[in-house]
Amino acid sequence: MTESRKSNFVFKPVVRGVAIEGNSALFPVGKVYCVGKNYADHAKEMGGKVDKNQPFFFSKPPQAITQSANIPFPTLTDDLHHEVELVVFLKSECSNILPSEASQHIFGYAVGVDLTKRDIQAVAKKTGGPWDLSKGFDNSAPISKIQKKEGLLIEQGEISLRVNGQIRQSSNLSNMAWKIDELISWLSRYITLKPGDIIFTGTPAGVSKLNPNDKIEAEIENIGSLSFKLIG
Numbered sequence: 012m013t014e015s016r017k018s019n020f021v022f023k024p025v026v027r028g029v030a031i032e033g034n035s036a037l038f039p040v041g042k043v044y045c046v047g048k049n050y051a052d053h054a055k056e057m058g059g060k061v062d063k064n065q066p067f068f069f070s071k072p073p074q075a076i077t078q079s080a081n082i083p084f085p086t087l088t089d090d091l092h093h094e095v096e097l098v099v100f101l102k103s104e105c106s107n108i109l110p111s112e113a114s115q116h117i118f119g120y121a122v123g124v125d126l127t128k129r130d131i132q133a134v135a136k137k138t139g140g141p142w143d144l145s146k147g148f149d150n151s152a153p154i155s156k157i158q159k160k161e162g163l164l165i166e167q168g169e170i171s172l173r174v175n176g177q178i179r180q181s182s183n184l185s186n187m188a189w190k191i192d193e194l195i196s197w198l199s200r201y202i203t204l205k206p207g208d209i210i211f212t213g214t215p216a217g218v219s220k221l222n223p224n225d226k227i228e229a230e231i232e233n234i235g236s237l238s239f240k241l242i243g
């Protein structure tokens with residue numbers, strides 16, 4: 012196995028690139044992790060609670076990331092949900108680091124929505140099956156442009172989401188049970204994190220059903236905003 016840049020490939024590798032505010036170069040996406048149940052009020056509305064002993068993670072494929080303003084309404088679901096989340100982008104490799112060492116690996120942040128097929132996820136939860144098909148489908152991770160904030164840990168800021176102008180989610184990043192430095196540190200104990208890896212940091216309460224042609228607007232204070240339409 013080689014990661015050499017000089018390798019020949021049988022076809023051209025496709026790298027998902029994310030636009031950065033004020034920069035013409037793109038951020039190349041590596042692994043995409045998402046943390047579950049990181050706000051107590053959302054954990055409660057899902058019938059669970061935050062576990063301060065152990066966070067849990069799942070992944071989306073990098074190809075799930077999109078910055079398109081028009082997203083085709085996903086097929087094979089009767090209960091598509093929105094989850095607004097702060098997304099963290101990493102710029103350097105780290106393994107088994109302490110929370111105090113995490114900030115130096117941060118490249119920046121964006122506003123993201125973890126689109127979820129709640130009906131498919133409910134079946135997976137019931138049968139003990141994986142979440143991939145409920146969380147990692149095409150265009151399941153819309154995100155805003157990246158706000159470059161190298162080495163900066165963010166601990167607070169308003170986070171909100173509107174559907175067709177109506178407020179559905181409203182909270183503050185300070186309500187996250189597991190903070191950004193703790194999430195990076197925890198993940199790095201299990202997996203070597205690389206430049207390009209990104210982390211969705213969980214959603215507050217208010218997740219709800221989306222319909223074809225809904226317009227979704229999400230915002231995080233000092234980070235930016237994200238707007239897209241689900242084309243039905």
Ligand code: MG
Nearest residue numbers: 094125213214
């Ligand atoms: Mg989520």
